Amino acid sequence: METLVDAPIKVSFSPVNPISLSLQPIKSGFLPISWLQDDHESPRWQKSTVVFVLGGPGSGKGTQCANVVEHFGYTHLSAGDLLRAEISSGSEFGAMIQSMIAEGRIVPSEITVKLLCEAMKESGNDKFLIDGFPRNQENRIVFENVAKIEPAFVLFFDCPEEELERRIMNRNQGREDDNIETIKKRFKVFVESTLPIVSYYESKGKLRKISAAKPSAEVFEAVKDLFASETGEGEARDHLNKKISV
Numbered sequence: 001m002e003t004l005v006d007a008p009i010k011v012s013f014s015p016v017n018p019i020s021l022s023l024q025p026i027k028s029g030f031l032p033i034s035w036l037q038d039d040h041e042s043p044r045w046q047k048s049t050v051v052f053v054l055g056g057p058g059s060g061k062g063t064q065c066a067n068v069v070e071h072f073g074y075t076h077l078s079a080g081d082l083l084r085a086e087i088s089s090g091s092e093f094g095a096m097i098q099s100m101i102a103e104g105r106i107v108p109s110e111i112t113v114k115l116l117c118e119a120m121k122e123s124g125n126d127k128f129l130i131d132g133f134p135r136n137q138e139n140r141i142v143f144e145n146v147a148k149i150e151p152a153f154v155l156f157f158d159c160p161e162e163e164l165e166r167r168i169m170n171r172n173q174g175r176e177d178d179n180i181e182t183i184k185k186r187f188k189v190f191v192e193s194t195l196p197i198v199s200y201y202e203s204k205g206k207l208r209k210i211s212a213a214k215p216s217a218e219v220f221e222a223v224k225d226l227f228a229s230e231t232g233e234g235e236a237r238d239h240l241n242k243k244i245s246v
């Protein structure tokens, strides 16, 4: 049976209004919701623990996710990194994704969700940090409908805009969107589209807010305490057990 992970992406794209068009394939049944690999049981990756990691651009999501991976054995999936890899792969959607990232716009949900689900399926792990996603309500709804996973909790890095701008302008990783013009657009999208998602999860009691306007090591102390209390584990116990058994 062809699942969404295996299926080719068939997304209508218009540079004029990509967001409204991006739901069209789901409505018209292009992307099958025939996710279950057998009729009764979900595949292993769909039983995974997922933590969404949100925060403004440059708030330290990637930095802290790397720490959590090391200490708690999660797999880190950055939606932005997956999209950049899709551009580099020469995918038919590469040019469209590239132009949207350069403008700080949100890529159609079907593309991002498919990339995330493929990565989860391939990883073999059962606990994931999904960094920089969902970016808007449509992302959230498509992920819920397709992956059929609700996040265990949502980690939100709170940081003032001036500090975010300073960090991004000093990042020096050669990212095409790390320039002042695109940064302003990314902030606008964050406030208008992503903060409502943060409020949504707050209303569901799932939000865990951490101040990110501190040195990285101090931020990680708070992150570490949070993961220890949320998972009921001491630091890295699960991760170490896995290493020992290899």
Ligand SMILES: Nc1ncnc2c1ncn2[C@@H]1O[C@H](COP(=O)(O)OP(=O)(O)OP(=O)(O)O)[C@@H](O)[C@H]1O
Binding pocket: 055, 056, 057, 058, 059, 060, 061, 062, 063, 064, 080, 132, 167, 168, 170, 171, 212, 213, 214, 215, 216, 217, 219
């Ligand atoms: N607590 C911190 N204090 C100062 N600088 C930090 C801190 N955390 C991360 N940085 C630096 O800020 C920059 C942005 O961090 P990072 O890439 O982790 O943010 P991000 O939220 O993943 O960004 P984006 O959403 O743009 O991908 C990096 O150069 C990183 O080294």
Ligand SMILES: O=c1ccn([C@@H]2O[C@H](COP(=O)(O)O)[C@@H](O)[C@H]2O)c(=O)[nH]1
Binding pocket: 057, 078, 079, 080, 081, 083, 100, 101, 102, 103, 104, 105, 106, 107, 108, 112, 131, 132, 133, 134, 135, 139, 177, 186
């Ligand atoms: O779910 C997502 C995540 C990212 N994007 C696009 O990528 C850039 C960069 O994202 P980072 O998280 O900063 O790496 C973002 O501005 C969006 O254009 C997306 O569309 N959907």
